[in-house]
Amino acid sequence: MSHLLRKPENNKLADGVTLVHEVTEKNSDLHYVGFKVVDLEPHTSYDEKLTNLELCVVALTGKITVTDGYQSFSEIGTRDSVFERKPTDSVYISHNKTATITAVTEARVALCFAPSDKELPTKLIKAEDNGVEHRGKYHNKRQVHNILPDSDPSANSLLVVEVFTETANWSSYPPHKHDQDNLPEESFLEESYYHEMDPPQGFVFQRVYTEDRSLDETMAVENANVVLVPKGYHPVGVPDGYASYYLNVMAGPERIWKFHNEKDHEWIIDRD
């Protein structure tokens, strides 16, 4: 199995609290992006002590209450399935705080981490404030919810976005990369993908590969898998009959999303 592909660990932390995924600098090739998925039974809690990292808590499914010890955001979350295809609520918390997440209903929560040096205000990112985009043409159509885009100055280095790709379409396509700290041409952003499939027995193909093919991994990615993108192009193809969801976390030295399309495939963007 590719070293970039992570299957659910489902590590039981306490009664009703399961750590589904944990991606850190210690167990991955990523140095900027950190990521966790936690499952919570109703009325259970999970604490995350932040030292030099900022955090975006995404209520993937179910309702949760989030506090940073000073402010509390009650019963946030908008959906029972990500495939309701509507934005959800999130909370941004800067470093040196402790986030406590308490499940109101059964919940699956994503914790998105990145380096934080300037203490910024804790903020509820309401579902209705997500920028929704319909990108692409032909079989390259996808719906994007911008949770914490680079146009929102609320974070130090964290970028968070979720993408819905319908049956037999591609996304993160034409292949693009953002692995060069070379602005204004290209920014360097590591990336993680948390994938879900509808129906859940489905899979997508994702390839992660560099210009020189020194890294070239093609994966069959299943429901609740994580794919790590330390560098390189990273397109996703969705088989007929299935719909794809993924949550992206990006971070790097500059909080700017400036990607570079692979020249060989850029022609597919507009070919009328």
Ligand SMILES: O=C[C@H](O)[C@@H](O)[C@H](O)CC(=O)O
């Ligand atoms: O770099 C960003 C990620 O690859 C995705 O968020 C991608 O941009 C989604 C898409 O536009 O298809």
